Amino acid sequence: MATLGNRRPLLADALANSELVVERAALEAAIAAMAEPIARDYAGEVPVYLTIMHGALPFSGLLALELGELGLDLEFDYLHATRYRGETSGGELVWKHRPATALYGRRVLLVDDILDEGHTLLAVREWCLEQGATDVRIAAMTVKQHDRCVPGICADYVGLPVPDRYVFGFGMDYHEQGRNLPGIYALKD
Template structure:
């Protein structure tokens, strides 16, 4: 398989969660967030690029005043193994004293999410709520990091689709697959 052969990856992959399952999970997460926010405003902070599909649908499922912004930090840069964190964009809206809903595609080991959450808290956010489309359950997650809202659980394998990439491809797939 060549590095960028998405069609071969799809043939070799297992379907983990189909589109209907993901849409139902996102609706459930939106309802949970609506209950927790209880009408209070929040900053909806999307982690680029992977969270974009999830965030777009999730935002329409939350009934609370939201101000939107995004952050872009990565350890992967198209690869499959994380390196040093690189900040491409910090949040632009003021976060001090505010509730921040940090939205990402996956909680795997959590190094990037922890760094973003720590930054948001360091600039004075009153609280940070973490919403992820999916989680991997294994023993490698950064201690003390957990999601407040999770759509689905995925196997401890290489997963892609619905925001997660296969060598920068496949983020627009409407389902999640595992190799």
Template sequence: MSRPKLSEALRTADLIHDQAALSTAISRIGQEIGQALNGQSAVFLTIMQGGLIFAGQLATAIDADLEFDYVHASRFRGTTEGGELKWMRRPDTALKDRIVLLVDDILDEGHTLQAIRKWCADQGASKVLLAVLCEKRHGRTVPDLAADFVGVEVPDRYVFGYGMDFNEQGRNLPAIYAL
């Protein structure tokens, strides 16, 4: 069985946020993070793979001393239904007594983000901040989880582009689309 093609999805998808809107949102978030850090350094942890596109652009918009690492954990692995969290890579950087900035593409229900945030706290992080490019507001987010920095809101639909995939395709699209 072949997977659905990105080109077919794009024909029926709605453009939700174009590249200009996303660039503006990323600049704003970068300024907000710089102000929140207020001269303190932080460990900038990109959550792979979805956070890659956003993280690269966000990093250059933050006026602060950042140490970079990444984490790779997923509940999806090519599906649209979340399962058990699988850790592919934990950060090498020591987090004890450090401010950690978790950077991801989307806050949807938040199970993966909650698990990664808890892991960072268990490693002794003094504070864990969460920055997401987009957030779905739908009432299904895990209790006690909220992003500290949000770029844009997206509808409660299947969204892809700018780091988010459509059947492992389209992460590099310069905009966010919804089916």
């Protein structure tokens, strides 16, 4: 397999060994559908809208615009916590950036690209509650279909299911590549 700078596999090779599992139109429709219950649940409030970087960036931007169309104002911030660091399997959680917005007494909406096993989202949610957030909900663009999720974590708002395979595109990476692909791909093996 060819590599980029002799360090990591090329995205072109991954795409050749993948199938498109979610097209852009389906992603956009799912985001629009997710926005309605979120706007209803936060009506009259301004939640802290925490994007989990880098993967949630495309999803978060589109969801925020949909919420704005529905009249929901948001206070934007972000965090960067990762277990992957460019790898295909997770390790220890590393905080690269914590939100600057005070969470004490606030409702928080965590926005992430995928709920896989849930280790990162569980740790982030617990951290938000430790900071004094009164309510922390999760909007996940995708949820991987398996039974390995850690106890005590689930998404409150879900876009689409994805297969229990390595997925990338639409924010999710393949060795830090392919985040800007307009659809979601799954490796065949």
